[in-house]
Amino acid sequence: MLRKIKPAQVSLALLIASTITLAMLVLAIFLVGQTFRGMESAKVQAASVSARHLAISVDDRILAITAPPSTALAVLSHDPLASSTTLDQRLSRLPVIANILSSSDIVSAVYTGYADGDFFLLRKVRSSGVMQFPDAPDGTRFLLQAIDTEDGRQLREWRFYDEQLQLLERKTVPDYTYDPRTRPWFKAASDSPRTVLSAPYVFFTTRETGLTLSRRAARFGEQASIFGIDVTVSDLSHQLEELKQTPGTQIAIVNPENQVLASTTDNSDPGPAISGALNHRGTRVSNSSVTRYNVDGEDWYGMSEPLNALSAQQLNIAVTIPADELLAEVWETLARQTLIAGIIAIFLLIFGWFIGQRVGRPLERLTDQVSKLSRFRFDTQIKSDSYVREARKLGDAIDDMASTIRSFQSISTVLNRGQNLNELLLDILLQIAHIVGQERGAIYLFRGQQKDLSLAVNRDLDIPETIPGIAADLDDNELIRILRGHIGGHPVFAILRNREKQLVGVLIIEMEHGDHTHLSDDLIVFVDEIAGSAAVAIETRELIESQQALLEGIIRLVANAIDAKSPYTGGHCERVPKLAQMMVDEAITSTAPAFASFTMNDEQKYEFHLAAWLHDCGKITSPEFVVDKAVKLETIHNRIHDIRTRFEVLHRDAEIRYLERRLQGDDEASARTERDDLQARLQEEFAFLARANEGGEYMREEDIARIREIGQRPWQRHFSDRLGLSSDEKMALEGVPEAELPVTENLLNDRPEHQRSWGDRIPPVQRDDPANIWGFDMKLPEHAYNRGEIHNLTIAKGTLTDEERFKINEHIVQTICMLDALPLPSRLANVPRLAGTHHERMDGQGYPCRLSGDELGIPERIMAVADVFEALTAVDRPYKKGKTLTESLTIMARMVEEGHIDKDVFELFIRSGIYRTYAQQHLHPEQIDQVDESQFMNNH
Template identity: 45%
Template sequence: MAHLRKGWPLQSIFAAVIVVTTLLLSTVLITRAYLDQRELLLEAAESSSRQLASRLDSVNLSLLAPVENSLKILVHDTLLQADTLDERLQRLPLLVQVLESNPVTSAVYTGYPDRDFVLLREIQAGIATKRLNAPPGAAWMVQSIDHQPEGSVERLWLFYSKDLALLESREVPDYLFDPTSRPWFQQAQNKDAPRLTPPYVFFTTREVGVTLSHESPSTGAVVGIDASVQEISHQLRDLQTDTAHEMVVVDRFGTVVAWPQLDQMLIAEGQQIRLASLGELGVPALEKLMSVSRPDGKMVRFDERGETWFGLRQPLLTLQGESLQLLVTVPEHDLLAGINDRRVNYVYWALSVTLLALLLGTWVAYRMTRPLGHLSQWVAELARFDFSREGIKRTGIREVNELNRVLGGMANAIRHFKAISYTLAREQALDRMLPAVAEHLKASVGAEQSMIYLLDPDRNELKLASARTQEWKTALPASIQCESTDPKLIQAQLEAALPKGKEHWLVTALEGRESLPSGFMVLGMGNGNGKVRQTLVSFVNELSGSAATAIETRRLIEAQKRLLDAIVRLLADAIDAKSPHTSGHCERVPELAQMVLDAACNSREGEFAGFSMSDDQRYEFYLAAWLHDCGKITTPEYVLDKGTKLETLYDRIHEIRTRFEVLWRDAEIRYLKGLLEQGDGAVLRERLIADQERLQADFALVAKLNQGTESVSDEDVKALEQIAGYTWLRHFDKRQGVSDKELERMPPERDNLPVTEPLLADRPEHRVPWNGRRPPVEPHDPNNEWGFDMALPEYQENHGELYNLTQRYGTLTPEERFSINNHIVQTIRMLTSLPFPRHLQRVPEIAGNHHERVDGEGYPRRLNAGELSVPERIMALADVFEALTAADRPYKKAKTLSESLRILAFMARDGHLDPAVFKLFLDSEAYLAYAHRYLTPEQIDPVDKRQLWQLVRSG
């Protein structure tokens, strides 16, 4: 029922009737024309085949008639009465004349009743070379068999030049030939007219031909002439215009007499050559035609191997009683190809006429229904939320024009409302979102002006955020200090501040989830009537909720971003504040890294020619740079600030110095006791001075090694071991007053006090085990889910005095160096535990990979260059350069600009840093901008960039 109520378009009804009528008429006419042309084409094919047969008959007559005339002359020549070879050779000129006057003749010969035989043949180059072995220059050949009176037989081959000069006479004993046994001889006997043999293959020339022979009535000798019928095959080949047509001439037994492909007619059987049969040609259609048709020249239709064929058998003129037939066959699709093409053309013409009739017949209906159709389609598109189409042009129908105007207004409003929704949902920045919303709102309601005021709740102030009419930007107040916190009073104050009175303006509060509105939307409406204004108020109020929510969301996102930035900076500042000797590192590295990153984005050549980063990626890099050392919050402060080898929470050099003081006083006590025992005072005094000088020298060595500014030699180690052999007496229990954990590491006292102890020692309590707190950094650790690949020391800490003092370089032990390197492990673990949003997912990677090396020998995961992104490689360089130039490290002095860059060049050459990033660092002179801001004037010295880059390339 719904379909019936909907009905059919008038234009479609007209079109359907015209198309169906035209197509039916065209179908009848095309079918009739096709059948008529098919009959005409078949009749033409039959006629063409008859003409071909007639032409072949003419060819046969033209070929054999001259030969027959020559034969009738020769039968009366003296050649047939000659008894000797000499007499026969005298007639050579006549025989040459016969061969030259008939192009189809290949040989002329005479057979005698006494079995003598003489033959003249024109020598062709191929035959002479392959079969006859004729001498050079030979043009004619005589084959002779001459029976001598005494009973011998002379068999000769005579070769003559073109002018009949004898070139060679060759005896051929094996040339056994009896002319009286040949068919041409026997057929001519007792006949008063020439006789023609059936076609056969000439043995010598391999040509297909016939032999005409005639008996002399007086001597009984028979003269014969071989005539080739291959001209018929040539005619077939010339007449075969299409490879799909198959034509052949056969005799009554199906033996092939003529075929366009001459080489396929001959079948070799050992030394014999014969004519092929029809089945041996490999054309099943011809063989099928021979069995299904009659030699009456009528076209027949048959199927062969899934294909339809047309063919006919046309008889040829009888050659002296030998009946020949012409077989012609062609595939149906090839024979009827022309009319099939014409049928397609007829269809095209019929469709063209149908289309023309359709156009002409529906023109009136089209003119009447087109506007309604367009409006209907427009409404359908609007229902599918497609607002890209415009309305129709003005027509002569008033109702249609009015409907077009109403729909246009509705589509415009919906289109702009859709754009407003899209902007509110997608645009992140308020400074771009608010102008777009104001512009679309202005266009959707037909306002003259539109603007948005945002409310700053902290200052209780309205600020103009967007004005979409240029002339009003100077007339509107840029800000309004609110006198109250009541939204209604604030709105009233805004309306009062607007020019031309409030009746011209439509002001709507942007009320969202918060108690105070986000701002106010202001529309300049002109002098519209009250009903229209009330409708707009309802529409704008509905829109204001979405706008207010979007504004609140943007403000919340910006506030969260500011909070995140503040927390990140707070964490970085806390890390720097934890160690006063590294303060500013977490602030300087991000700024330096940002300089190099900007240079990479601005580069137009080399590896960074196509490098760029979006705003989200830049912010991701910014956070990663600030957080790159957040794991240092877990590193003990005394390790970060360790300035000497014995320093922990305090410098234990003071403890060792106290032991030296004890040994000093022990030396004095020994001296005083010696005096009391009335020893030699001078000797004792000299010994005391020597002991004290030795103690001073030994402590000086310990103090020097404790500073760690020089490498420790083997001699220093031996001297330190000797000093460690000094002993002193301990009178107090060292287990008293210590923590429980240290007490667990101490062995029990084995001797009664006082106890003799070495001056320097590595005691068990100095070695702090991991006790189940081994960090998961080893590759085989099942808890290592981050892919760390680091060597873990045996102990967590080792405070052994000899162990620390004998460290070859610097002040750190392997345990302390791991503790420092472990900060990057903790950085990755801390950052990967945070729920970063999708656009910040790579913060842990960028922050945690700045100690990796491009040669894969870095830590904590031994990543290589292919696994490190450009931002990660930039972070690595920035971290090293800041550390080299920093003046706040307790364990080193700040290096100059040239020294720092030279070290970076070596590191780039040796696979520590990326050479491409280092070259970018040099070319952009980011190092110089950083130096002017953070380095002392004494550190900024000249830099030879070319020499530095040559140093990198030398590796």
Template identity: 40%
Template sequence: MDPLRESLHDPLPADGTRSSLSGPEVAHPPWWLRFTIPFEVVIASVVVSAMVLLAVLLVYQVGTSARQAIIAASDDSALHISQLISERVHHVVDPADATLRLLVFDPIASATSLQTRLRRLPVLVRLLEQNALLSAVFIGYSDGQFLLVRPLRNATLRARLEAPAEAAFLVQSMARERGTAGAAGTAGLTGRWNYYDAQLKLLDSSVRPNYRYDPRSRPWYALAAERNTQVLTAPYLFFTTQEVGVTLSQPSEDGRAVIGLDVALTDLGQEIGELRLVPRTEIAVVDQDRRVLAYPDMSRVWVREGNDTSLELRTLEELGVPSFQGLQGIDLKAGVTRRLEADGEEWLFKVLSLKSQRWEGLHILMAIPTRELLADVNENLRRQVWLSLALIALMLLFGWLAGRRVGRSLSGLALQAQALARFDFRRPSRRMSPVREVRALGQVMDRMSDTIEEFLHITHHISAESRMDVMLSSVLYELVRATSCTGGAVYLVEAQRTGLARTARYCEDPEQQARYPDHLPMAFFINPTEPQDVDAQDDDQALPQRALRVQLRTRDGQPLGLLVLRYRANQQQDDVHFRAFVEKLSGTLSVAIETRSLIEGQKKLFDAVIRLLADAIDAKSPYTGGHCERVPQLAESLMQRMCEAKDGPFAHVAMTEAERYEFRLGAWLHDCGKVTSPEHIIDKATKLEALYNRIHEVRMRFEVLWRDAELDYWKQHISGVDPERLQRELLQRRERLQDDFAFVARSNVGGEFMAEADVQRLATIGRQVWQRHFDDRLGLSQAEMARLAKVPARSLPANEPLLADRPEHIVPWGARKPPVEADNPANRWGFDMVVPPFEAHLGELHNLSIRRGTLTAEDRFKINDHIVQTIIMLSGLPFPPHLARVPSIAGSHHEKLDGTGYPRRLKGADLTLADRVMTLADIFEALTAADRPYKPPKTLSESLNIMSHMVREQHIDASVFRFFLTSGVWRDYAELFLDPAQRDAVDVDALLASSG
């Protein structure tokens, strides 16, 4: 059907009737009158139909001639093959027959000793070399002696007969040798095997006691002696070689010996197998009882009866050859040629008689697949067909081109309409038609294609572009082109609704950009159809322009902005339908603006919440200072320099906007787990500090001992002890208490390394006793009471050590033990950390004996646990795919290249560039921070020297550290965040050399 013509018919209503307002009903013509054919198809069809008719006639003529050639060729081929097989069969029997007739007169027939017989060995060997079908020549004598000469033509036969590798002939004999007396039968005969090479040089000779062969018991000897003529035996098993064959035998002239020749049927089968004209030709020799005498695969011809050595020949039907199965029930007459179906294809069968003086009633049967035999003829026929088809295709192209010359314009419009139906809105290239109506229709369709294509671009920009300004600029450009306007602009309502701010602008003429100011008052949005001052036209404009303003609102009616389009006054944009179209299209733009605004607002809120969390962590403890704020800025600066690098190890580094945002979030969240870290551990400035500094409790015990010393003094003074001695002892106890407490207080600060002697002194001081008169179990919490449940209460007053590690000081792990061991089934984050045996150990001696610093192993684990909690917390958030690596970026800055870091013991191969940058930024900020109350700030040179040492210890990546030095990021950071006193001179070259 013609799609252009069919599209002109008005569609019927759903009930199949027409309204009376549409005019009188018109009867539809029959379908054969409504059927139309394109003009170019008519021309092409005429040309092609003529060529098809001519080609069919040619192919039919060629096929008929080829069929006749097939019949003639098959008959000639079958006859030729039959003649060749007959000749080959005669070559099998006739040479052996002639050879045998000569041997009966040879002196070997009358020789009486083995030595005499071996003199005729060259004659026998010559006969075997001249006839490859002879398997052996032998002579049996009337007294039981025997001589056989067998060629050893292959390694298999030599191995079977235990012959040397160079052996070419085997002579088997049963003869009377010197020293053996005559006896009946073979009792006085010696079996001997002689091996000769090709020059008849004796290689080996051995007596075979087990070789007891009596020729007179064999069929070939008995039949020849009985009939006194040449005989051909039935197939039987050769005694020595275990081969199946036939024997030609004939008595000698004097009748004292029988001479025989062995012809292996396997040799005959191989000979006829080589006569195939085509690879799949089947050839067999059968007798009058349809028994198969020769076939290329002789193992399929004969079958052994039980364990007997006699053989039975299979019939043609029993042979199992699919092509011969079609001959069942068909009489095999010589000279018959048939074509039969067998095994799913056509075969040519030929039967010829095998004429021989010894074999009567034998036939040669051939089965030749006609497809292979006549492959060349069929190939020629196919070439003729393909040539005809090629000619038809050529004429089809000619007819098509001829039709296109006439109806090209209509055809182009039809193709464009079909392309539109397939949602292909590209404008095709075609020649202009000289017909006015066709040209007008083409222009309309081009305009429609361009408009739809531009609308698709608008949809693509709305869905694909995430940045609001870029999206609006792209959409405005496509919208101006689709509506044939001269320019346009998009204004968005400002935050306080005080006016409209221009977000996007496009003009065909750059000089007209002034018509789209940066700001508009809200009056333009409130009354978009009323003329405004900016709509005034220049008097010198030949074609004045008009403006179309369309409100942009959210789905709940809130104002979003204003779409302004300018067009020439003489265009069709003045039509009300155009305004309605733009208003509907602006709805899509409004939804896109609203969606982008929501996304950007949520993103800003998300970023603000993250910064709020970082600020809260920094404000939580003076020990972190501004760490959570400064590390992201340093890390982002370093990563930005790497992306800008043109050479060096980081020249290939590049990040998309999504990857930059992912890295930024990971950097800002790198210590978010610190919200779970106990403040008294993070802020632990002394060893005895828990929720308070327990040094005050210890000092109070010293006060008690001080009072005890005074009490002892007065008690003894009242008792009449020497006052001077008492005064001296009191002063000594007071000095010792002051000195001991000062030592304990210094140890509590943890500013110096604790030697072993210091630890021993603490133990000595701690063994001093004070007396407790109050119950130590009053006013305790449930957790404290649980820790004392297994400790029996002591009677009062109780002597207590001055310093001790008491049971209530040990806080066991509860249900909140973090799953950070590598073998913990609950560890699904890949942590690999050692968990201390207790959640907390508040023992006084245990804490005061800390060798360096103020933190116990339990305290250190609690602090390190912040990175564990960072990974756990962030892994539980539903990050989108483009932010999936935020937990890894935030939680890997305490790993080391040598795998000794925490919490997952990642090695250098497992750490990304982002992880290495975060590690460096975290360390550099911690070293240079000036707002840490527990340490003085380090200078630039001190910090970088320490980091150089950490590079050698594989704590910091060497290439990242060298880039950090050469890029100058450290200098920019110092200008922003370091005090002037910290910004000392740095020897970058020395640092580069020391860092490898």
């Protein structure tokens, strides 16, 4: 099933602030956009006007360039130079021409072309600031280029003059092939009586770009000489450079063939930017002559205007400006306006947030308070100080609801957390009285056997302790009638019944505040319903207490059954819990560093209490004949008697042998000596085996060897060993052939039938066993039992074989498995571990899990010490006597050194004097000797 998607949510303050700010931003963006478009249009229009003004300025400049030379040319057309026929005549007019050159910076040459092909030209050597003839002699100011015809042959020579027209050098230039009659300026002036201005072109000699003004001599008709003046236009490029609007602006004057006559760049080619302006490429901007286009990834604004000063030559001036430079001020203005708009937006955002907070804070606070209610925080006071009327009313309504819920919560808390029944009843009474606004009340509990109501709790009411004559089957009305006969005032009664509608008790609230005669029906129903919950809680608490008592009883029953199972261990399961509890209480109050942070709450103490009582519950599965095994040959009975019988047979065989020798006539003394020696040896050997059967702390190797030697003594069996057997004995003899009678056997035997295999009931105690889920780590004997006579009699220490020792130790495995299988509540989850670790050692060599001291908590270490001390001092063990206090503590001190028990717990045990308190309660007087505690404290 698809989950319903909740719509996105925003805070009211954020909504108000963002709405105001967004509106401002939209307006600001619109205004900035319009401003940008307007400023862009204005800048483009300004650039267009500037281009027109530039064209006018260039026109004026061209007129300024051409007017003075034109005047000088008009005067010169009347000069005698026009009619000169020889070079000497013409040289006489050099001062006049030199004055014309010196009077103007832009006039580069003055010359005269004659109808017969002669040519007379005087020019400046340095023009436009550049030395045009680097090979000229030092000090050269003017260069005279002359072509003179004498006697039908032309003389071509160049003459170099200084500032005073002193001749510096003269040289003939044969390859100076120049015919003025073929030049455009000559032809144009020949056909016109006025001054003719040529189109800009490249001069023949200097390769400069300039204009030529030419005029026909005034008095000689069509065959007259032609005067010319060359004017350079290089200063136009400098003027154009000064007229650039931006550093990257490009300006160029071009002719109809797109030849650059003057530009702000050094290129003779127009370039892509200028070409774009001339061709009006791109998009026209704002109804102007300006177009916007892109060149190599860069945007340009371009425009072109015709030059009127030389209209005949159809010259144009082109202007192109990089977009980023043209609009730089626009972008700066835009950035400034955007910054201002951003500042205003931030201010409005703060202002809107402030207003939104003022409006939304009460709602937000109310939301947080209601949110706490949703998280079951019913102790939160709900109120709203908002100026919004609806928000204030909503807060009041929710506060009333929260107050009601808090009342129910308080009652629920009391019902659920109450431990002691009387305290629980008192809390219920106080809470219900508080809810209805009263102070006094009482609760009676029904006692079925006495058929009365017994006062359980009373809050300042003068009422009887018991109300007799209460039957279990009374209805509520009859019961209330009886109660009113015993209780005066203005009480409200609530009959308490359990789930089966059985009478549990009565709750009474004295209505001493308010109108007693007009009690609200809702109030009465409410008190009755809450009282019903109290009845269920009372019943539940009684059930819990009874179950806990039952569990306690069963645990004690199991412990007592284990102790009763063996008359030799009676009281062990009872004494260890008492001793362990004494040590735990001491550890909690101890200020020693090892116990400074140790503490236990009531539940942990109860958990430890149960674990102590159940620490040996696995012994219920231990075979009784193993637990009670007092001598080495004991199983169900002491098999020393079987061996004694065999000795009896051998003893009798010796007597029979003696009698047989007498009948055979042997020497009586010799026969008697043989008999007596053998019988004495048999007596001594049996006594030795009987002593070995009793067990002890240590058996010597020579004693073990002697047992094996005695066991080799033969005897003869005449009766079948297969008769009268149990099914278990028969199964053990399967596959073993019966010997033919009579059969000679060893006195002591370790027979195959003495061994019992594990079969399919192998305990899961090995670490690599998949069934071992508890982490056991124990060595498993090869056989479940080995009842071999020599095997048992040669036990080196004590009375138990390795197989029987494992059976004894297995009780702790069974303890853990049994307790782990119980459905214990979580508060008792550590019972299996606490009960199953008292045979672990601090050095990690204990059982069943080989836990080290670091893996054992203080309660587990205490349990181990308590178990050891009880075992050492117990007087009901068949295989040893109860030791004195000094003996026991000495052994325990050695166990501390060997890493068996914990040093800190042992010292706490001695320092607190618990050992002596326990001894006075459970040991015989002869065991309680004077203990020198210092010898145990100083050495450890």
